[in-house]
Amino acid sequence: xxxxxxxxxVFSSVDDHPRSIVMPDKNTLARARKDKRExxxxxxxxxEFVHEEIEHIRAGKHGARSTEQAIAIGLSKARRAGVxxxxxxxGTTSEGLREQAARDIQRGKHPDRAPNxxxxxxxxxxxxxxxxxxVSSAAxxxxxxxxxxxxxxxxxxASARDAVRTKSPSKRSxxxxxxxxxxxxxx
Numbered sequence: 001x002x003x004x005x006x007x008x009x010v011f012s013s014v015d016d017h018p019r020s021i022v023m024p025d026k027n028t029l030a031r032a033r034k035d036k037r038e039x040x041x042x043x044x045x046x047x048e049f050v051h052e053e054i055e056h057i058r059a060g061k062h063g064a065r066s067t068e069q070a071i072a073i074g075l076s077k078a079r080r081a082g083v084x085x086x087x088x089x090x091g092t093t094s095e096g097l098r099e100q101a102a103r104d105i106q107r108g109k110h111p112d113r114a115p116n117x118x119x120x121x122x123x124x125x126x127x128x129x130x131x132x133x134x135v136s137s138a139a140x141x142x143x144x145x146x147x148x149x150x151x152x153x154x155x156x157x158a159s160a161r162d163a164v165r166t167k168s169p170s171k172r173s174x175x176x177x178x179x180x181x182x183x184x185x186x187x
Contacts, residue, residue: 024052049083052074053071067134080111
């Protein structure tokens with residue numbers, strides 16, 4: 001009798017493989033490496049993994065309970081892939097979440113280790129039953145506004161200054177034009 005791993009009925013396609021939820025796509029890894037080469041921050045590199053997770057949920061590979069969970073899965077993947085993203089600061093999240101982030105960072109130092117197949121299957125089965133609307137444009141927009149409200153004007157301004165440092169003059173120019181267009185249509 002063939003083992004469960006070899007049975008073609010169990011894993012009919014690459015997407016059904018239990019690792020697909022844990023392992024990032026090659027394109028995502030390539031985009032994150034490109035961001036690193038360009039000198040972009042670890043959070044920008046991690047954004048590639050978050051974007052991948054959003055695409056997976058939209059495509060119906062699995063769901064998520066909330067927008068925060070979708071983002072957290074992406075950040076966890078990023079840390080496990082070796083992105084030097086520090087754990088959240090003390091007082092901003094639960095102790096358990098900070099410990100998990102630290103474990104993900106340790107795992108990122110040895111990314112070749114295969115994930116536990118039993119745990120991967122269980123996680124995928126659980127997420128399959130969750131919703132897909134939490135990564136709609138409206139839901140992401142609500143989340144972004146809520147997150148921005150929690151930050152002070154000084155913090156928002158400082159992060160904008162940081163973002164400008166990694167933009168080329170042509171990209172700054174196109175971003176300014178886009179912002180002006182957005183302001184014009186909002187009026």
